[in-house]
Amino acid sequence: MNRILILIAVFTSLNAAAQNVHKCYTHEAMLHQEELTPGYLNSVEESFQRAKTSVSTDRSTVYTIPVVVHIVYNDASENLDDSVVFNQIDILNESFRRTNADTVNMRDDYTTIVGDSYIQFQLAQIDPSGQPTTGITRTNTTQTSFLGVGGSPAEGVKSDADGGIDPWDQSRYLNIWVCNMQLFSTPFLLGYASPPNNLPNWPPGSADNLSDGVVIEFEAFGSNNPNTLDLGGGPVDVEGKTCVHEVGHYLGLRHIWGDGDCTEEDGIDDTPNADDQSNQDCDTTKNTCTDNITTLGDLPDMVENYMDYSAETCQNSFTLGQVDLMRGVLENERIDLISGNPASISDVGEFEFNVYPNPSNGTIVIGNIPNESAYLRIFTESGKLVKEMTINSQQKIEGLPSGLYFVQLSNEAATITKKLVVL
Ligand SMILES: [Ca+2]
Ligand SMILES: [Ca+2]
Ligand SMILES: [Ca+2]
């Protein structure tokens, strides 16, 4: 399909939804993908159900996801400062760890079903070729808007050939592209994301039409963004929660109202259902569907949930059911993000350990390890695993050839990675 046709298709759906701003295009993007590659929705559904049945019973291991933020800009205002990126990562962390100050606004109805996901985010410290990085890329583009470019809704931003930038290894990094997706100088959508879809029955390459990751309209990124977000009805409050919502999709969550009336729900037992897109604001008086939530029964529509379409100013939590599903996705479909991933390099975390001497001549000692048993992995600069073992105390490693290595230690609390130079 050529660009003009896609743009017409997108524009038609804009008219249909004129009274409801497209805060997020994920559901529409999935429907579009289904047209291109029939079976996609079924595949995502199977993935979702599998995640649901393999939810984690352990909610306390901290998972750290390496993130690369691709700033793709035409106008200087779109070239967001590093401080906006850092701010957005902070907001992801406080939202997913539920340390955000506005949780005090949560109504009592839900306090027993919301919580910390123990999922956190960190700008990548090494790039796919093993080089040090800030985890931020900047691409100057001739595209004034990516809406309809390279595949609906804005897939061109994910491709060098269309004026965007190719993803980093999508199994090892969460790729977030930030760009202009305006139509007639007005943002058409605030973001979209790809739900997990790594099923073995999926033909190789067919998901290329919806390349994995998250895309955010540039004015909706971060809470300290100097640009004003105006969807045609005056300035809108921006608190960085569009990105939280889209990362929720990326980790398998659906819209809390299930993209339909009271007969359609999100597959999560502890989230109250709602009528079709009923909440575009912070209206706490609505109760549009009758729920049967364990021990709680019926609850009002939950405008406090990140996966609603409510205003950012009232969103402050995920439910524990949502937490379990996201953790299940990380432990299955997206396991490579968190396990054996040299990209998840971290010098700070739940514990500390030593690698010495560093630089070394090929013989090192891993010391001060966190507890009785930890799992050691050593990767080369290019990510090749060269040693792995369980260690119980100080461990000597000999015979490492010259080069840059990543020494990674995991226990139940965290995975920490350190750089090692062998001369
Ligand atoms: Ca519904
Ligand atoms: Ca539900
Ligand atoms: Ca209800």
Ligand SMILES: [Zn+2]
């Ligand atoms: Zn959404």
